[in-house]
Amino acid sequence: MKITEHIKNAKGKPLFSFELLPPVKGQSIQWVYDAIDPLLEFNPPFIDVTSLREDYIYKELDNGLLQKVSYRKRPGTIAICAAIINKYKIDAVPHLICGGFTKEETENALIDLQFLGIDNVLALRGDSRQAESTFIPTPGGHCYATDLIQHIKNHNEGKFLHEDVETYKSDFCIGVAGYPEKHFEAPNLNADFKYLKKKVDMGAEFIVTQMFFDNQKYFDFVNKCRENGINVPIIPGLKPISNAKQLVALPKIFHIDLPEDLSDAVSHAKSTAEVKEIGTEFMIKQCKELIEFGAPVLHFYTMGRPEQTQKIARAVF
Numbered sequence: 001m002k003i004t005e006h007i008k009n010a011k012g013k014p015l016f017s018f019e020l021l022p023p024v025k026g027q028s029i030q031w032v033y034d035a036i037d038p039l040l041e042f043n044p045p046f047i048d049v050t051s052l053r054e055d056y057i058y059k060e061l062d063n064g065l066l067q068k069v070s071y072r073k074r075p076g077t078i079a080i081c082a083a084i085i086n087k088y089k090i091d092a093v094p095h096l097i098c099g100g101f102t103k104e105e106t107e108n109a110l111i112d113l114q115f116l117g118i119d120n121v122l123a124l125r126g127d128s129r130q131a132e133s134t135f136i137p138t139p140g141g142h143c144y145a146t147d148l149i150q151h152i153k154n155h156n157e158g159k160f161l162h163e164d165v166e167t168y169k170s171d172f173c174i175g176v177a178g179y180p181e182k183h184f185e186a187p188n189l190n191a192d193f194k195y196l197k198k199k200v201d202m203g204a205e206f207i208v209t210q211m212f213f214d215n216q217k218y219f220d221f222v223n224k225c226r227e228n229g230i231n232v233p234i235i236p237g238l239k240p241i242s243n244a245k246q247l248v249a250l251p252k253i254f255h256i257d258l259p260e261d262l263s264d265a266v267s268h269a270k271s272t273a274e275v276k277e278i279g280t281e282f283m284i285k286q287c288k289e290l291i292e293f294g295a296p297v298l299h300f301y302t303m304g305r306p307e308q309t310q311k312i313a314r315a316v317f
Helices: 003-010 029-042 077-088 103-116 145-156 189-202 215-227 246-254 260-267 272-293 307-316
Strands: 015-020 046-049 055-060 066-071 091-097 120-124 173-178 206-211 234-238 297-301
Touching: 003 015, 003 091, 003 173, 003 206, 015 029, 029 077, 029 307, 046 077, 077 091, 077 103, 091 103, 091 145, 103 145, 120 145, 145 173, 145 189, 173 189, 189 215, 206 215, 206 246, 215 234, 215 272, 234 272, 246 260, 260 272, 272 297, 272 307, 297 307
Parallel strands: 015 046, 015 297, 046 091, 091 120, 120 173, 173 206, 206 234, 234 297
Antiparallel strands: 055 066
8 A cells, every 4th residue: 555545544643654774684584573573563554674775895805906896785675575565464665776776777676566566665866885975876877866756657657668668557656755954965955845846746755754853843844845835745754862872973974953952961861771761752752742743654763673662652652
């Protein structure tokens, strides 16, 4: 079922969902199940599965030269989606990204997803490689999320890369990312809204936001979207603070601000357990405010660690 249909069928009742990070290579499928099972009590209508591009390492050869070797740290998103659907009968939402994939590989993924009966995809440009300061498109791949959306839209219309006839139309519900605090590469917030509006005009049917800790920024973001004619569901992305290092890591990696009361409380905490409790209580309050505002779904970035999200959801749902 499409995410838009799940939201419509909920008739204003907020839904619970979460994002799953594929395990590192070498882990069994049980790792995925252990990350999902504790959260089933909240009846998630869908589970997101992230997608990671390949990276590179340099191996020293016997002659002293360095060889650049591509490697993949985690199992494929499509395989995990298939496992989720097979075991739980819950909709899986794979992330499709530009970085690391050619157009042909993207098309192959869409064909596989259609074959599996997957109804939703989240179309993202993706991050740059660890060693690269800016995003560098994969040769033969898409440069922007809008290119990826157009590819999916073409697939929905039965138009394949190398075929002239229309056939086998899919019907993917396309989601995109939104940034309440502005994408770090956008020159300003208004420009960011123009890019987002273009994605929606091209066919995006729902938005999932970057994590945030100041609800007013989400409220303003939603209101600004509506003022700009963006009327699709806007799902808030949430991640509770779990350790003191995140005071530096989260703003650095995700380009977000942390409220002073939260950062001060975490800074004065005497243990990781106390930090986690602070983060949990803050997120419970945040969730309740979002529900009161009318957020259609509370979407948690669990990173495969369900315990803190379980505690929050029990206090909210």
